Amino acid sequence: MNTHTPTPIQWHFAERAQRLQSSVIREILKITMRPEVISFAGGLPSPDTFPIERMQAAFDKVLSTNGRVALQYGPTDGYLPLREWVANSLSIDGVTISPEQVLMVSGSQQGLDLLGKVFIDEGSKVLVETPSYLGALQAFSVYGPEFVSLPTDDGGLLPEAVETLGVGARLLYALPNFQNPTGRTLSLERRVALVDICARLGLPLIEDDPYGALNYRATPLPTMLTMHPEGVIYMGSFSKTLTPGIRLGYVVAPQPLVRKLEQAKQASDLHTAQLTQMVVHEVIKDGFLDQHIPATRALYAARCDAMLAALAEFFPAGVTWTKPDGGMFIWVTLPQHIDSMQLLDAAIAQNVAFVPGAPFYANDPVRHALRLSFVTVTPDRIREGVEKLGKLIAARL
Amino acid sequence: MNTHTPTPIQWHFAERAQRLQSSVIREILKITMRPEVISFAGGLPSPDTFPIERMQAAFDKVLSTNGRVALQYGPTDGYLPLREWVANSLSIDGVTISPEQVLMVSGSQQGLDLLGKVFIDEGSKVLVETPSYLGALQAFSVYGPEFVSLPTDDGGLLPEAVETLGVGARLLYALPNFQNPTGRTLSLERRVALVDICARLGLPLIEDDPYGALNYRATPLPTMLTMHPEGVIYMGSFSKTLTPGIRLGYVVAPQPLVRKLEQAKQASDLHTAQLTQMVVHEVIKDGFLDQHIPATRALYAARCDAMLAALAEFFPAGVTWTKPDGGMFIWVTLPQHIDSMQLLDAAIAQNVAFVPGAPFYANDPVRHALRLSFVTVTPDRIREGVEKLGKLIAARL
Numbered sequence: 001m002n003t004h005t006p007t008p009i010q011w012h013f014a015e016r017a018q019r020l021q022s023s024v025i026r027e028i029l030k031i032t033m034r035p036e037v038i039s040f041a042g043g044l045p046s047p048d049t050f051p052i053e054r055m056q057a058a059f060d061k062v063l064s065t066n067g068r069v070a071l072q073y074g075p076t077d078g079y080l081p082l083r084e085w086v087a088n089s090l091s092i093d094g095v096t097i098s099p100e101q102v103l104m105v106s107g108s109q110q111g112l113d114l115l116g117k118v119f120i121d122e123g124s125k126v127l128v129e130t131p132s133y134l135g136a137l138q139a140f141s142v143y144g145p146e147f148v149s150l151p152t153d154d155g156g157l158l159p160e161a162v163e164t165l166g167v168g169a170r171l172l173y174a175l176p177n178f179q180n181p182t183g184r185t186l187s188l189e190r191r192v193a194l195v196d197i198c199a200r201l202g203l204p205l206i207e208d209d210p211y212g213a214l215n216y217r218a219t220p221l222p223t224m225l226t227m228h229p230e231g232v233i234y235m236g237s238f239s240k241t242l243t244p245g246i247r248l249g250y251v252v253a254p255q256p257l258v259r260k261l262e263q264a265k266q267a268s269d270l271h272t273a274q275l276t277q278m279v280v281h282e283v284i285k286d287g288f289l290d291q292h293i294p295a296t297r298a299l300y301a302a303r304c305d306a307m308l309a310a311l312a313e314f315f316p317a318g319v320t321w322t323k324p325d326g327g328m329f330i331w332v333t334l335p336q337h338i339d340s341m342q343l344l345d346a347a348i349a350q351n352v353a354f355v356p357g358a359p360f361y362a363n364d365p366v367r368h369a370l371r372l373s374f375v376t377v378t379p380d381r382i383r384e385g386v387e388k389l390g391k392l393i394a395a396r397l
Numbered sequence: 398m399n400t401h402t403p404t405p406i407q408w409h410f411a412e413r414a415q416r417l418q419s420s421v422i423r424e425i426l427k428i429t430m431r432p433e434v435i436s437f438a439g440g441l442p443s444p445d446t447f448p449i450e451r452m453q454a455a456f457d458k459v460l461s462t463n464g465r466v467a468l469q470y471g472p473t474d475g476y477l478p479l480r481e482w483v484a485n486s487l488s489i490d491g492v493t494i495s496p497e498q499v500l501m502v503s504g505s506q507q508g509l510d511l512l513g514k515v516f517i518d519e520g521s522k523v524l525v526e527t528p529s530y531l532g533a534l535q536a537f538s539v540y541g542p543e544f545v546s547l548p549t550d551d552g553g554l555l556p557e558a559v560e561t562l563g564v565g566a567r568l569l570y571a572l573p574n575f576q577n578p579t580g581r582t583l584s585l586e587r588r589v590a591l592v593d594i595c596a597r598l599g600l601p602l603i604e605d606d607p608y609g610a611l612n613y614r615a616t617p618l619p620t621m622l623t624m625h626p627e628g629v630i631y632m633g634s635f636s637k638t639l640t641p642g643i644r645l646g647y648v649v650a651p652q653p654l655v656r657k658l659e660q661a662k663q664a665s666d667l668h669t670a671q672l673t674q675m676v677v678h679e680v681i682k683d684g685f686l687d688q689h690i691p692a693t694r695a696l697y698a699a700r701c702d703a704m705l706a707a708l709a710e711f712f713p714a715g716v717t718w719t720k721p722d723g724g725m726f727i728w729v730t731l732p733q734h735i736d737s738m739q740l741l742d743a744a745i746a747q748n749v750a751f752v753p754g755a756p757f758y759a760n761d762p763v764r765h766a767l768r769l770s771f772v773t774v775t776p777d778r779i780r781e782g783v784e785k786l787g788k789l790i791a792a793r794l
Contacts, residue, residue, distance in 0.1 A: 068447060170409055267538070
């Protein structure tokens, strides 16, 4: 038998396997790994912000003082001192979050998968922003929901639309701070209204907040979690404030839901690496993020400004874009007849990359929009890349 | 709103959420963490085997030479040099496994979840051994399969039973080496027969092999993967040979299936920590496991022998047990009227713990069996614990 050529058998997959697709972003990223490409496509943080030496010292310390625990199987809900840190960091505005409301996960993408697993049956109604975060659409899709696209304007989603669209829905998924992909921020007034409507409907509201700490201009707005802890599922991550490669995030929710998510996590991967959690706790426990994040903010804010300036200089009339107060992304709307997927082909030929807008729509994809990330590119290269894009767009007008 | 007591809302969960339960083992482990308890309940490797200093040196090296890559997002399929290492390690007996057939996962529990996600629809027939690994039953259960329990004897599963039971099934899940929970090993003859029947039926055969390297007596048998690489899905792990706390395993399968599993992984958690994979590669690339595993084997073999000797000395007539050639577990069958769950209560009162057998059965639980793990307990304490158990059993005869 050992001499067979491995010609694969046609196996019978589950129906949900048909719904699995590779993310267009990760496909584009493969193309844009070449150093000559000016890539605005990534959702990657800048490696300039990674606290490498501090991580190294923490690995040394945790392994030398506590290696037998750090390298052993650990609890499914996560490392208690880190859960305590998360609970404390979110206990503001008079609200107390307990460590028992915190589940550590392997990056917040896993939180999305666990929420899909626990909440979504085939055909369940799930409300999402228009456009929404691609990774969430991908995670939820596996479970076969019916996505309902919530109307939005420059200020993000319109809460009043939830009054009718939210009836009978299982989940509402929102990214209120510097949204991926648009960079938009939901105003305080809209947060209050959204929380109120969801509470009245008994509709679980997912507040996905990976970028909240990356505010460049405005004073941070309160989380929806603090407005209504019994109805909001909050998701946080260390990917944008520390490093994404370690895969560490958290879900904060009312206890009965956390216990259910914990069971789902146990079946999915037992637990998130104990060593990673102990090291992150070691890195952040004495207030390191308070010193570290301002430097990240300053770096990204300068690049955001450079991109906004370049867009104003080089993009032709008829093109509009968002002016984010934080985060990593600017959303560009082209004249309706320009297809951003075709523009991408032309751009890649000139060594510039971005992500076309269509994949971010759960329904009715808009083909004349695109997402630009500014955080991994230097101001000079931002200017150079935006100038090239501007010319490509102008040639199509 | 900030003064609400968080009284949780009754949210509408997915049907599959009802099927999620906490593993009885992890519940028992919480009880048995007290140092005075002699615990045979764990499935944990002994921390005496963790190569802590070597891991520490590898973290130092990877972070200092390649920190910007190690801490960044990485590819979903895994770190290429490590996939190459895995492919090489499995390319034996004239079979070549390519790195493109390897998907790195966050512990092999995640491999089980991804296989469930890709293969199992509600009601799909999934064949498992009697008894089978609890974590697999848990991972698959989420997707609502109909489990079919394959008949077994002291030599493991009976391949001929698959001829009829396997018709129309989606998966067959087997643990051929030192099975969890029974410690049984499938003979070469049965492996050949099983592979042959699965190939004829076009039935995907999962070969879960976390313990294969821990052989104490016999010469290792060939993997079923090498017998039929186009029909076998092989799962391996670094949990038992290096350390479990880092959560690192792999799935090896024909390429079209690996690509589908890769999409499922992307939706589940994007990728497994790049840093972890680079560090493990650094640790093992120069043949470290060849020096390291023999010491683990020697430690565990001595403890296995100590337990077998104690069982022979202290367990009364009418009780039988398996004599494993490797791995971590011995399976004890009590006289039919003794309920191992009730025995556990009495044992815990005397500071001895084990896992009752019933949860390892997909159907028709056997209540007079139990699993003993010998790897984390010293020979003296093994003798002491087994003596206490023997008296408790004798008192019930």
